[in-house]
Amino acid sequence: MTARSVSAFASGRGLSIRLLTVLLVLAVVLLFCASLLVGPAALGLGESLSALFAGKGGPVVLVMQEIRLPRAILGLLIGAALGLSGAAMQGFLRNPLAEPGLIGVSGSAALGAVLALQTGLAAAFALALPLAALAGAGLSAALILILAGPGGGALALILAGVAISALAGAATSLVLNLSPNPFAAAEIVYWMMGSLADRSFTHVWLAAPLILAGMVALMTLGRGLDALSLGEDAAASMGLRPGRMRLVLILGTAAAVGASVAVAGAIGFVGLVVPHILRPLVGARPSRLLPLSALGGAAVLLAADVAVRLIAPDRDLKLGVLTALIGAPFFLHLIWTMRRAEA
Amino acid sequence: MRPAAPWRFARWGLGITAVALAVAVAQGAAADPLPTRPSGAQMPSRVVSINLCTDQLAMMLAAPGAGAKPGQLISVSTLASDPMSSSMAAEAAAYPANRGSAEQVFMMNPDLVLAGTFTSRATVDLLRRLGVRVVEIAPVTSLQGVSDQIRQVAAALGRFEAGEALVARFEADLAALAPPSDSQASRLRAALYYPNGYTIGKGTLSDDILARTGFINIATELGRAGGGNLAMELLVMAGPDLVVTSKPYPGASRSEALLRHPALAQLGAQDGQAALLATSDADWICGTPHVLRAVAEMRAAHQRAIAGPAAPMQSLP
Numbered sequence: 150m151t152a153r154s155v156s157a158f159a160s161g162r163g164l165s166i167r168l169l170t171v172l173l174v175l176a177v178v179l180l181f182c183a184s185l186l187v188g189p190a191a192l193g194l195g196e197s198l199s200a201l202f203a204g205k206g207g208p209v210v211l212v213m214q215e216i217r218l219p220r221a222i223l224g225l226l227i228g229a230a231l232g233l234s235g236a237a238m239q240g241f242l243r244n245p246l247a248e249p250g251l252i253g254v255s256g257s258a259a260l261g262a263v264l265a266l267q268t269g270l271a272a273a274f275a276l277a278l279p280l281a282a283l284a285g286a287g288l289s290a291a292l293i294l295i296l297a298g299p300g301g302g303a304l305a306l307i308l309a310g311v312a313i314s315a316l317a318g319a320a321t322s323l324v325l326n327l328s329p330n331p332f333a334a335a336e337i338v339y340w341m342m343g344s345l346a347d348r349s350f351t352h353v354w355l356a357a358p359l360i361l362a363g364m365v366a367l368m369t370l371g372r373g374l375d376a377l378s379l380g381e382d383a384a385a386s387m388g389l390r391p392g393r394m395r396l397v398l399i400l401g402t403a404a405a406v407g408a409s410v411a412v413a414g415a416i417g418f419v420g421l422v423v424p425h426i427l428r429p430l431v432g433a434r435p436s437r438l439l440p441l442s443a444l445g446g447a448a449v450l451l452a453a454d455v456a457v458r459l460i461a462p463d464r465d466l467k468l469g470v471l472t473a474l475i476g477a478p479f480f481l482h483l484i485w486t487m488r489r490a491e492a
Numbered sequence: 493m494r495p496a497a498p499w500r501f502a503r504w505g506l507g508i509t510a511v512a513l514a515v516a517v518a519q520g521a522a523a524d525p526l527p528t529r530p531s532g533a534q535m536p537s538r539v540v541s542i543n544l545c546t547d548q549l550a551m552m553l554a555a556p557g558a559g560a561k562p563g564q565l566i567s568v569s570t571l572a573s574d575p576m577s578s579s580m581a582a583e584a585a586a587y588p589a590n591r592g593s594a595e596q597v598f599m600m601n602p603d604l605v606l607a608g609t610f611t612s613r614a615t616v617d618l619l620r621r622l623g624v625r626v627v628e629i630a631p632v633t634s635l636q637g638v639s640d641q642i643r644q645v646a647a648a649l650g651r652f653e654a655g656e657a658l659v660a661r662f663e664a665d666l667a668a669l670a671p672p673s674d675s676q677a678s679r680l681r682a683a684l685y686y687p688n689g690y691t692i693g694k695g696t697l698s699d700d701i702l703a704r705t706g707f708i709n710i711a712t713e714l715g716r717a718g719g720g721n722l723a724m725e726l727l728v729m730a731g732p733d734l735v736v737t738s739k740p741y742p743g744a745s746r747s748e749a750l751l752r753h754p755a756l757a758q759l760g761a762q763d764g765q766a767a768l769l770a771t772s773d774a775d776w777i778c779g780t781p782h783v784l785r786a787v788a789e790m791r792a793a794h795q796r797a798i799a800g801p802a803a804p805m806q807s808l809p
Contacts, residue, residue, distance in 0.1 A: 188723070188725050189723035189725050189726050190723070190725035190726055190728070190729045207731075208728045208729045208730075208731050208759075209729070211728045211755050211758055211759065212725045212728050212729060212755070215753075215754050215755035215758060216724055216725055216728070216753075216755050217725075266744040267743055267744055269744070271744065272744065328743040328744075328745070329741065329742045329743040330741045330742060330743030330744060330745045330748070331741060332687050332688070332741070332745035332746075332747035332748060333743055333744070333745045335747070336745060336746050336747065339746060347689070347724050347750050347753060349753050349754050349755065350754065351754065462723070463720070463721055463723065464721070465721075
C-alpha cells in the first residue's frame with residue numbers, strides 16, 4: 150500500500166489510525182520474519198522455521214537460534230528505540246530537526262561505550278558497557294537541551310548538535326587509535342555507522358532491559374507533549390511541569406539510545422525520517438505519534454538490516470550507510486521546506 | 493598539448509619544480525647502479541629489514557658483529573619485537589627497531605633494504621629513487637616454499653653457506669614431522685577462524701600446514717582461495733571438527749569479540765567433536781623454520797583428536 154493511499158485512509162479519523170497501526174504491526178512482523186530468513190547460509194523456509202523452535206539440534210538450529218534470532222530481536226528493539234526517541238525529542242523541542250543521531254546523542258553514547266571497552270571496565274563488569282553508553286548519551290542530551298531548549302530555534306539546535314557530534318566522533322577515533330588492540334582502529338566505522346552483524350543473545354540481554362525501560366519512560370511523555378504542542382503558556386495552565394518532562398526525556402532517551410548504541414553502534418536518521426513520514430498521517434498529536442514512530446522505526450531498521458545482507462552478503466555493510474543514503478536527502482528536503490516557510 | 497600563454501606564466505613555478513624533481517630522480521638513478529647489476533659475491537654491510545618475515549630470516553642468516561663492530565643487520569621492524577606477531581621477539585630486542593617509513597630507513601644509511609612484496613609501494617619506490625637497493629620478498633604459500641625463501645634472503649645478504657645450512661636443517665626437521673597416514677578415517681575437518689571472521693583458504697601457507705597434518709580446511713572445501721571473510725553462519729553449517737583461532741590482543745575489539753560468540757562455543761558441544769584450539773599466530777605467519785612449531789602443534793592436535801573425541805583440548809581463554 151502506498152503512502153498516498155494510507156494518507157487517504159488516515160485523514161483524521163480514529164478508525165484510520167487503528168488501520169495504520171495494524172499495517173505497521175504487520176510490516177514489523179513481516180520484516181522480523183524476513184530478518185530471520187535472510188542470511189548467507191541458504192536455509193529452506195520450513196527447515197529454518199522448525200529449527201527456530203527445536204530444542205538442541207544440529208547446525209541449522211545454531212544458526213537460527215544463536216545467530217539470526219538475536220540479530221532480528223536487536224533490529225526490532227533498536228529501531229523502535231530510535232524512532233520513539235526521535236519523535237519524543239521533536240515533540241518536546243517542537244523542532245523537526247531533533248534526532249539522536251544528528252544532534253550527537255548517539256555519537257556520545259558510542260564514546261561512552263568505547264571508553265568502557267578500552268579501559269577494560271566492560272570486561273570486568275558486563276553492564277558497564279550499556280551504562281557507560283547511557284552516561285554518554287545522557288550528558289550530551291542534557292547539554293543539547295540546555296543549549297537549545299524550547300525556543301532555542303533550529304539553528305541553535307543544529308549548531309550545538311554538530312559541535313557535540315564532531316567532538317564525540319573525534320574522541321571516539323582518538324581512543325580507538327590509541328588502543329593497544331590492532332583491530333580497534335579499524336572499528337571506527339562500526340561505531341559511527343552501526344551494524345547488527347554477528348550479535349548474540351549476550352548483547353540482547355545487555356541492551357534489552359535498558360532499551361525497554363527507556364522506551365516506557367518516553368511513552369509516558371505523550372500527554373505532556375500533546376499539551377506542550379498547544380504552546381508553553383497553555384501547557385503551564387494545564388499544570389504541566391516542563392522541568393520534569395525534560396528530565397524524563399533525557400533519561401529515557403539516554404537509556405534507549407545509549408543501550409542501543411552500546412551493542413550496535415550509532416545508526417543515524419531513523420529517528421528523523423520515521424516521525425516525519427508518520428506525522429502527516431496521524432495529525433499533530435505527539436501521544437499518537439510516539440507509539441507509531443516506535444513501530445515505524447522498528448520496520449525501517451529491520452528493512453535496512455535485511456537490505457545490507459542482500460546487497461553485500463560477505464562484507465558487513467554498515468546500517469548507517471543505508472539509513473543515511475535514504476535519510477540525508479530527506480534531511481536536505483526538510484531544510485529546503487523550512488527555508489521556504491521562513492522566507 | 494600547449495596551454496595558452498597566460499597559463500604558461502602561471503605555471504612557471506610548477507614547471508621549475510617538476511624539472512628539478514626530474515633531475516633529482518635522474519641523479520638518484522645514476523647513483524644507484526645496484527638494481528641493474530646482480531649482487532654477486534658482494535656482501536652488503538648495512539642491512540635494514542622493514543618486513544616481519546624478512547626480519548626473522550635476516551636475524552637467522554645475517555653475519556654477526558665482531559667485537560664492538562655491529563653486525564650486518566642494523567635494524568628490524570617494530571613488529572619483529574611483538575610476541576603476538578613474531579616468533580623471534582626476544583632476539584629482535586637486540587636490534588634498533590624501525591617503523592618502515594622511507595625517511596627513517598634512509599637516515600639509517602643502509603646499503604640493502606629487505607621488504608615484503610606487500611610493503612607500501614610508496615615506501616619502496618621512494619627508497620629506490622633515493623638510491624637504496626631494495627629487495628622484495630614474496631610471502632611463502634607452502635611449506636616447500638620456505639627453502640626457496642631462505643635461499644632468496646641468504647643470497648641478498650651474500651650469506652650462501654649460512655643459507656644452505658639453514659635449508660638443510662629445515663628440510664630434515666620437516667621430514668621428521670611425518671604426515672599422518674592418509675587413510676580416509678584419519679582425515680579431520682578444520683576451520684581457520686580469526687578476528688572479523690577472517691579465514692584462509694587454498695594456496696596459502698596455513699592451508700598447507702593443515703593439509704600436511706591430516707586436516708581438510710573447510711575454507712578450501714568451500715572453494716575459497718587466499719584470505720577472506722567467512723560468515724559465521726557458513727562456519728557453523730560446515731560443522732568443522734576443529735577450529736583454529738588466534739590469541740586475543742590486549743585492549744578490546746569487536747573483531748575479536750566475535751570469537752567468543754555463543755554459537756562458536758556451542759559448535760563444540762554439538763557432537764563432542766569440535767573444540768576450539770587457541771594457537772599462537774606468530775609461528776603461522778611467516779615462511780621461516782619456526783613454522784615447524786605450528787606443524788608440530790597441529791600434528792599433536794590431530795593425534796589427540798584421533799585418539800578420542802572426548803580428549804580435552806586447549807580451549808580459547
